Amino acid sequence: MDNFINILSMISLAIGSFFIFSGSLGLIKLPDVFSRIHAAGLIDTLGSGFVVLSLVLYSGFTLVSFKLLLIPLFLLFTSPISSHAISLFAYESGLKPKAKIKKK
């Protein structure tokens, strides 16, 4: 049973680091500020969620796991505020989205 939880923790760590890497790859490939915010949100939600889930499964039911669970809780509050502020100031300073909308 202990071995099973360790394997589950390793799989979760691999998934989390994959999401972080793909988020930062999107930060380079995407063409615009407003679409890069979408890629940065992937790091803050899924990446931190899976990495912290893996560490909680590894450490068991202790005080350390409670402190670990506080990290995605704070990120869940602060990440939308900061990304909304960045997009608001970018839009008001004259940048427009580059994506073209197809009209039928």
Added chain:
Amino acid sequence: MIFFAALTILALAIILCIIRAIKGPTPFDRILSISSIGTIIALGIAVHGFAFQRPEFVDISLMYVLLNFLGTIAILKFYKIKGKKI
């Protein structure tokens, strides 16, 4: 051993974010990529603590997340919105 592999992938992700922070055409790209670097470093501190058998590093990671948010908002205070005072 899987922790060291995860730390390597996080370091590669930080290098990609630094490329965007150097190359970015507008200041908002740079602010966004610095914010992402802060989040990745906060996760990396926690993973590093578990890799070297010292899980007390979680406290530093928790503080890093909060200071990262404050830094982003503090840099954005330098920009203005037309007709509004912030």
